[in-house]
Amino acid sequence: MPSKRAYVPFVSVEHMMGLVHHIGIEQVLTDLAAEIEADFRRWPLFDKMPRVASHSDVGVIELMPTSDGETYGFKYVNGHPKNTAEGLQTVTAFGLLAEVDSGYPTLLSEMTLLTALRTAATSAMAAKHLAPKGARTMAMIGNGAQSEFQCLAFKAVCGIDTVRLYDIDTSATTRCARNLAAKGLTVVECRSGQEAMEGAQIITTCTADKQYATILTDNMVGSGVHINAIGGDCPGKTELHRDILLRSSIFVEYPPQTRVEGEIQQLEHDHAVTELWQVIEGKASGRTDDRQITLFDSVGFAIEDFSALRYIAKAAKGTPFFTQLDMIADPDDPRDLFGMFQRAKPENH
Template identity: 35%
Template structure:
């Protein structure tokens, strides 16, 4: 019997691309909305300087794969020249419990998070998108840019902003072959005229206010990943059409967590989950002038479906990748 396949980041980067990831993530959202996936709540284990999160899921049907991702968040790691966010996924055969693969999930986490924004933009943004803005240039920015360009091939301008302007300038220079991209030192100037805004900051105070956001804009709110974090002013949440990947996760640790905790937002005010929009059971955007917000917390079903694809691609090249018998 084949042992447990071990896949490094360098292996994985050659086995999947963003367009494939977007198709897979869209499928996962749909299957979850159609109750073809099981996803227990994310478990947090807090430490003095960070935390780890355990994210299990089982996708039924023609995917038929289970697993769990363990991901850490240690913000101070960058001061020690260590990665702040790092993940590992274990894929489990749901028919017999055998561990099929252990793989790095650091690259895949960024990939599937970008893919989710791309899918949300496809379904929730206005049809004509000429300018997009990315706020916060960290580890997620590259995959977000890739997904936005795939979702909106007619983009003619990409504006980027980071509180460290040199980071934005470096990112713009690095990606000048992909798009007409410009680094801004002023956040208002950056988002001016943008039809899509993606926020990627760890902020605990709003970086966008209602007065800054024009009619018809779609916002992918990615940065909030723990209770107390908030990138968007509460007035944006209460006056826009809000879509989440999962209500329980979003209300606990997503962009809406602060308005929910303060009693300013409730489940009854939610327009839909993204999966419901994809499945056609709930409506997305109502009008061209409506502001839409996708609160992306990152779901285990996204991790399992992209990891399953990578695993299946790897076993087609039997013998190329390392494997181990964990019971030996």
């Protein structure tokens, strides 16, 4: 029999869905926002590396590692906008935690669903610090796979009670509205981005084209709003007109990565931006006046995945929502890997 260390707890897609329903999705989003915020507060402690990307003509496959000195984590994630047309997910992901001290893995988890949850939780956590006080209405522009998670996170974490949906594909808006029915949100289906933004204090953009796009033009954005820009997240893929950026106070996760992948790839490489963790820690200003446009230029960073994986490891413990994978060869005598192999020979049983 393999030793206990040979097994790695594995959270499948089925388990992840079961676990999130077991806890309740709004509670999970609230908990994730708290975990991510707690890790942003100890930002300088993390080993931060830009993600390792392998680009092709049609997409990208990335590895996103980080470590807090005790726990190591990484995520595998792809981005293939053309997948949707083939009936596949644009983004699929899985992730792993390991002990820094031994290098032994301690958790393997699906992360397609978990990435959607952590992205929404990060957005809402940032908005909690940056959006105008008392914001109740959010425009949700781009109603793809991430949109419902964003809406529920802003409800749970920021107290949003109304979402105004718009997508160039009206069937996406219809689906999003249907999925959000009876969730305690007033849902308004809109026919243009302009209409979606009427009365919204928070504007979330989350579209998937891998090209420079202009989802928002300058004249559409009034003063005092908070923009949560999710979709501009790789080189050549942006959503906002440059003029909006020039009018905004810009907050980012990790500047070396955001300058390459975020909306700010449109700006000079030394354009002033503020690191979100510094706002949370009180080391930098967030929103300072009512007319200010705050912009969270979010590209997704490894620490958010790390926080999410650690949360899932804790939450799954003692539940039926994981199995044990025989993934690590762990012979009784560590120098005797060959002996372990030898003893597994069928005729030796």
